[in-house]
Amino acid sequence: MYKKLLSFIVVIALLIIVTIYSMITGSIAITAGELLKGLFTGTNEHVEIIKDLRLPRIVIALFAGAALSVSGVLLQAVMRNPLAEPGIIGVSSGAGFMSIIMITFFPTLFFYIPLFSFIGGAVAFLFVYLFAWKSGLDPLRMILIGVAINALFTGLSELIKAQNAGSMMSGISVTSSTLAMKTWGDVQVIVLYGSIGLILSMLVYAWCNHLGLRDKTLKNLGFRVNRARFVISIIAVLLASIATAVAGMFTFVGLLVPHIGRTLVGNDHKLLIPFSAITGALLILTADTLGRTLFSPIEIPASIIMAVIGGPFLIFLLRKSDRIYGN
Known part of the structure; x- marks a missing residue:
């Protein structure tokens, strides 16, 4: 228990430090004292610029990291597969594809992008389930199908961008993984829907724990396995979709963070979900x-940094997958 408590304290402390550092560092550099005074008095011109330009991207990075990490935890519980992750299995690319469709062909419905992103993510996840089903669900087959679905939606997104290059600047800004030029309107969207998803994820932590058992055992105990999987999947898709719609495409976050969480706080989702949310927020904000x-x-998109970190980590997990979950 001491190790778990210490892990929470260290991650929270690091998150506070990185948040403050991110606020005071950049093209406009100020001290922490000037920042604190300016936030309360509103008399510092530099602080006002930071509030309008830098603070929204910080909040979005925090919520995007938390949402994607928790989405990864939930998907891994549903699939019983530590390699499941919204970016890898196509949920994020499905959400991004639907966002581009809406911006390109129905720009007047811009404010409904989170809803249609959710639909796109849900359709991608449904495809993974349908195509992976063959006398049951094989975890490895689901990952491979997910990679194919991810490639499909990514290719379709790039095709639409290429065909509508002249009118796609706003679409590219929405679906790309750079957090520059985000507004407080974007913050309101991700905070509202992200908070709903994170709260719902905590309400189903017990179901996530139950899904670690075999289906036959759960059914003998009277547990409704399919209902639990459906509800948890919907929450996971909501979190991944809203993060993609506002912050853009990030891969490996939902893969890297849950594994770190299991190492430090164990497999109990009552602790794993909030720890993953905090750690994911720290990871994306640090990358950004x-x-x-x-x-x-020169600005490097946070997704590139995550890809550099996550690619080797995925190879490591694949090589060690026989030791995960006691398999």
């Missing part, structure tokens, strides 16, 4: 801050 400041004024 590094991308923004490392080679300033």
Whole structure:
């Protein structure tokens, strides 16, 4: 228990430190004291610029990281597969594809993008289930089908971008994984829907724990397995879709963070879900801050940094997968 408590304390402390550092570092650099005073008095011109330009992307990075990480935890519980992740199995690309469709062909429905992103993510996840079903669900087959679905929707998205290059600047800004030029309107969307998804995920933590058992055992105990999988999947798709609609495409977040969480706080989802949310927020904010400041004024999208980290980690997980979950 001491290790779990210490893990929470360390991650929360790091999150606070990185958040403050991200706020005071960049093209406009101020001290923490000036930032704090300016936020309360509103008399510092630099702080006002930070509030309008830098603070929204920080909040979005925090919620996107939390949403994608928890989505990964839920999908892994549903599939009983530590390699499941919304970016890898096509949920994020499905959500991104639907966002591009709406922006390109129905720009007047811009404010309904979160809803249609959710539909796109849900359709992608449904395809994974349908095509992977063959006398039952094989975890490895689901991952492979998910990779194919991800490639399909990614290719379709790139095709639409290429065909509508002249009118796609707003679409690219929405579905790309750079957090620059985000507004407080974007913050309101991701905070509202992200908070709903995160709260719902905590309400189903017991179901996630139950799904670690075999289906036959759960049915003998009277547990409604299919209903639990359906509800948890919907919550996971909601979280991944809203993160993609607002923050863009990020892969490996939902893969990397849950594995770290299981190592530090165990498999109990009552602790794993909130720990993953905090750690995911820290990871995306750190990646975005590094991308923004490392080679300033050139900005590296946070998704590139995540891909550099996540690619080798996926290879590591694949090599060690026989030791995961006691298999």
